[in-house]
Amino acid sequence: MEKYLRTYFNKFSLSIMFSIVIFFVALTVSTIIQTIKYQQAKEVLENNLKQQATSVLNFADVLLTTRNEKFFSGESPEIPQVIQNEVFDKFTKVSKGKVFFKEASLHPMDPKNLAEDFEKETIEYFIKHPEEKVVEKTVKKKDKEFFMMAKPILSEARCRKCHPQWTKEGEIIAIEDVLINLDDYKEALKKNLTTTVILWFVNITILLIIIYFLFKKLIADRIQKILEIIFRVEKGKFLIDDLLKGENTEHGSSKNEIDRIIRHLKSMVDTLKPVIESVIAKSKDTATDSIYAYIKTEDNLSLVAKQQESVNSSNQKIHMMLNINRELESSLDALVDKLQKASVRIKEGEKAVDENINSSHKASDSMNKTIETIKELKTFSDEISTTIEKITEIADETNLIALNAAIEAARAGVHGRGFAVVAEKIRELAEISLENASNITSLVKKIHKHVDEVTLNASETKEIINIVDQNSITIKQDFSRIDESIKETNETLFSFKENFLKEKRALEEVVKYLSEIAENSNFLMSNSNVTKNAIKEITIQSSELKNLADGFEVFQNKRKAKRFVIAPPVKGKLFTSEGDTLETYIFDKSATGLSIVCHTDKKSVSKNQRAEVVFEREIDGLKRFRIEIVYCYTKPKTDLTFCGAKIIR
Incomplete structure (x- = not known):
């Protein structure tokens, strides 16, 4: 698991990685908190339903008890269930069909009180579980969901006056139940859920943005700067002053670990610079000497x-x-x-x-x-x-x-x-x-x-x-x-x-x-x-060394042109505008120029001189180039002149 996580997080930058970690932590914590809040809100709504149902049942009990007393005392001839039905029909109308009360019986006097299937199941449940006093459940009626709260009704001796079949006193003969439409409950629950999700998302977003920008500014950007310094050094580019602007590079100026890393990187670069400069100079000398040796060996x-x-x-x-x-x-x-x-x-x-x-x-x-x-x-x-x-x-x-x-x-x-x-x-x-x-x-x-x-x-x-x-x-x-x-x-x-x-x-x-x-x-x-092959190999290796050395950037490259060394050098002829013909070799080329060495025995080349050079094989798809000499250097005690020339288009 640890290996998998490390492999996965290694795909991202540090700021993104920590943002992901913090995101998941915040997501988890916020989700737990919002879930608890949602559950609490849900419980409140459910308690409201229960309280509402309890209130209706309590009211029904009071109403039924009062009407029973009047009915059985002879004070009122009206059957209590009929009055109760009329009262709760009005109550249902007032609630716009969202609250229903019913005294459900298997053998009612009034057909309105006939128990429906879910009520029959509840009656049977109470019969089987006489210790239960209240049943709460969700039921479907006419494609709508309702919260139902039901209580059992026990037979009394006086009930036989109207229901002679109820012979046993204390027997469960019916239930009184309240049905509350769950549309409002669901709507309230949905709004609560929407509010919870929005708050959850806003909280996480604000938290992530704050953490991301703080982490990016204080840590990730500076680590990225350190990485850029390291990348430059890896590529041989030791010019890092532009990256050190605004950094504390004075020794002991800060105890911050990132500042200390930057100071040590600068110290390392400053230490390596003179060494690399020496390597570049020596590699150029070696490449020049190997080219000279190759040409002389070829002459011999x-x-x-x-x-x-x-x-x-x-x-x-x-x-x-x-x-x-x-x-x-x-x-x-x-x-x-x-x-x-x-x-x-x-x-x-x-x-x-x-x-x-x-x-x-x-x-x-x-x-x-x-x-x-x-x-x-x-x-x-x-x-x-x-x-x-x-x-x-x-x-x-x-x-x-x-x-x-x-x-x-x-x-x-x-x-x-x-x-x-x-x-x-x-x-x-x-x-x-x-x-x-x-x-x-x-x-x-x-x-x-x-x-x-x-x-x-x-x-x-x-x-x-x-x-x-x-x-x-x-x-x-x-x-x-x-x-x-x-x-x-x-x-x-x-x-x-x-x-x-x-x-x-x-x-x-x-x-x-x-x-x-x-x-x-x-x-x-x-x-x-054998000597030629050995010097050829030395030339190739010295050219590779020069390419590596040229890859080190310890001073500003004014030409900013990508060059490549040609090893071994390719032979050719240089035709000057004065009519002279010189044997020449090309050993370096860029998109805009050539580096060549010429045999100048009793002849010469000079700066700003224009010429045409033709090589024995193609260089970048061409054999013939028109050039202008921009610098010349004659190796002491030799007839070889090293020249740099720009290509004339």
């Missing part, structure tokens, strides 16, 4: 990477040179081998040229002989032509003679017929001779023509053989010069190969040293990466 890593790239490139090129040298060495060996083979072939060529020269001499001699033979053949063909011409002449003469013989034979007639046959044969032979002579002449002409052509070709061939002979001599001379050149080239190649092998050995030494440099570069690169 870039240099090592370039060195490693250069070494790898040199190594690659030297390996290419070695491969080329191996190919060149192989080519040199092949060239020397080819030169040696060429020298052998040149000697073979010289020998072949010598043989060619000898052959050309022989061919020239043969060609001279051939030309002489052809000349003789031409002379012979000329002689044949002369002979054929003579044969042709003879054949023409023979043909003419045969023609004349044929003519003469024709003249001789029969005697000349045999001679004519001979003459014809002779003519045929003459024609054949002419034809053969003509053919031979044609052949001789062709032979003569071919002989002329052969003679011409032989002359040309002789000239060609002479040219070939001269060329062979020239070729032999060229072969001699080539052989000398090959010998000189061979000697040069042997000398070049020796120098080449020396260069190859030197390159192999360089490759060995470059491999060692590459290993050292890789080791240095690995160490640089």
